[in-house]
Amino acid sequence: MNPMHKTLPIPLLFLAALVAALFSSILLPAHAGAQETHPAAPGYCPTLTRDLKRGDTDARTSGQVTELQKFLVDYYDLNPASYISGYFGRLTQTNVIRFQGEQNLPAFGYVGPLTRARISQICATGTHTTTTTNTTNTNQPCTFNNQTVLHGSAVTAYERPSVPYGSFCLSEARSCVNGFLYGSYQYSSCTVTDQQNQSCAFSGQSIPHGTTVTAYESSSVPYNQTCKSQIRTCDNGTLSGSYTTASCTVQAPPTYAQGSYYSQGSYGGDTGGASCSLDGATVPSGKSRTFYKSASQAATDGWGDGRCSSIAQVRSCSNGSLSGDSVYSKATCSDYGTTLTAAPPGGPAPLKVTFMVPHTSNSGGVFPTISFGDGASYTGTGDSSFTRFYVDHTYANPGTYTVTTSGGFSYDPHETIIVTVN
Numbered sequence: 001m002n003p004m005h006k007t008l009p010i011p012l013l014f015l016a017a018l019v020a021a022l023f024s025s026i027l028l029p030a031h032a033g034a035q036e037t038h039p040a041a042p043g044y045c046p047t048l049t050r051d052l053k054r055g056d057t058d059a060r061t062s063g064q065v066t067e068l069q070k071f072l073v074d075y076y077d078l079n080p081a082s083y084i085s086g087y088f089g090r091l092t093q094t095n096v097i098r099f100q101g102e103q104n105l106p107a108f109g110y111v112g113p114l115t116r117a118r119i120s121q122i123c124a125t126g127t128h129t130t131t132t133t134n135t136t137n138t139n140q141p142c143t144f145n146n147q148t149v150l151h152g153s154a155v156t157a158y159e160r161p162s163v164p165y166g167s168f169c170l171s172e173a174r175s176c177v178n179g180f181l182y183g184s185y186q187y188s189s190c191t192v193t194d195q196q197n198q199s200c201a202f203s204g205q206s207i208p209h210g211t212t213v214t215a216y217e218s219s220s221v222p223y224n225q226t227c228k229s230q231i232r233t234c235d236n237g238t239l240s241g242s243y244t245t246a247s248c249t250v251q252a253p254p255t256y257a258q259g260s261y262y263s264q265g266s267y268g269g270d271t272g273g274a275s276c277s278l279d280g281a282t283v284p285s286g287k288s289r290t291f292y293k294s295a296s297q298a299a300t301d302g303w304g305d306g307r308c309s310s311i312a313q314v315r316s317c318s319n320g321s322l323s324g325d326s327v328y329s330k331a332t333c334s335d336y337g338t339t340l341t342a343a344p345p346g347g348p349a350p351l352k353v354t355f356m357v358p359h360t361s362n363s364g365g366v367f368p369t370i371s372f373g374d375g376a377s378y379t380g381t382g383d384s385s386f387t388r389f390y391v392d393h394t395y396a397n398p399g400t401y402t403v404t405t406s407g408g409f410s411y412d413p414h415e416t417i418i419v420t421v422n
Helices: 012-027 064-076 090-102 113-125
Strands: 005-007 034-038 128-132 142-144 147-149 154-158 169-177 200-202 205-207 212-216 229-235 276-278 281-283 288-292 312-318 341-343 351-358 369-371 377-379 388-395 399-406 416-421
Touching: 064 090, 090 113, 147 154, 205 212, 281 288, 281 312, 341 416, 351 399, 351 416
Parallel strands: 005 169
Antiparallel strands: 034 128, 142 147, 154 169, 200 205, 212 229, 276 281, 288 312, 341 351, 351 388, 369 377, 369 399, 399 416
């Protein structure tokens, strides 16, 4: 049986009625029907407009359970204090079965149209009539949803043909006794509605159940940062995770005062005139670029605060001629510092980059080695008492290059930076 189905137990009273009916149909001989008429009519005639069954209450039936109980109390001369409660329980069902059996009605304790009609008839005629008809056992079969149910056998019936996902199909065993099928459920099968395998919606697309999609925390991140991603899985209409963006891009390298390609970060095309070239940098006609007095700026060289911006000048190209002071002749400059730096950190190929390599002062002439990420490297030389040295390197091809320092004096820092060439 489907684990979602749940069979309701048959009440003991129903079993007793079923056994009594079977014995009556098998053991009793055939004889003519007998009718007994009592002179006294029932003292209370109810108004019953709906079907009633065990478990019903006055609150759910607008007081009709009490109406039925008043009729039974007067009809059988019962104690009102014990029977009138407004709840259709075991005692009420027992007397309903008793009444139905006496009136030759299907006796299973359910007050339907036939039982209500018989009560109305008794009240209308003013007689208390009991009719009992015994017939020879004919072992008549029953019919249930176009199935034949043999006398003495049972069939499983269901309350509804289908129930929502997560619910149970309620069932009961309906037994056939000489042509009468006990019970009330009407359906021969029940299915649990399949609401699984629902797809999920994400950023305007449908994600099938059981599949995944890569989502991002934001649509873009600053240069030199990494897009944060998350794998989100669709489970029956629910998408795991929290990231909501379908794509993410890394922003272009920022424009710095030192090493900026052109003023305000613009590149653009030329104006038709001849371009200008200086220190490996090309400036289209009509464009400007920052140049420097020196490729490096130390705080002790007499040029100010150690910032390249203090020794910079924007020079413009006009048909092959650069404006400004010719002393500003360096295309790149590295500020004074104690960490590995690159000026500029990126740009179009071919790209000339000046690296400032930190170094621990020593008297043994020992220098660290810088690897430029494209297969080339350089080891410093000269006076090892300085705390840094500078080296230029030109990248011929576009790419992302990982630059590292290694070796050198025992206290030399080993660092890594990224240079991006477009």
